[in-house]
Amino acid sequence: MAELTGAVWRKSTRSGDNGGACVEVADNLPGLVAVRDSKDLTGPALIFSPTAWSGFVRVTKSGR
Template sequence: MAELTGAQWRKSTRSGDNGGNCVEVADNLPGIVAVRDSKDPTGPALSFAPAAWTSFVRATKTE
């Protein structure tokens, strides 16, 4: 997970008060957006190209 060194994690704005089932997002690194389970901060993380992450967020938003 060396490419995530320096990641600044924040709770996703899409995570609500749902019993701790939250994701954290790090979007401060060049060329990558990382996502992890907030309950397992030392566990695995998914990484996405910024354009792919933006498309995913747009596709999942509800009005």
């Protein structure tokens, strides 16, 4: 995906040592947030708008 060129991927600090079953997030690109499976670095990524991603994180943290 050309739009992901330059993405800086990071794992959640809550990922822990769970055998690699993690997601990675790249939020350094203008206008999008990408999420991918850490076990499949060349596989597909989900793309969110920054607003949609912020909403997802907020709802997830609230436990709803």
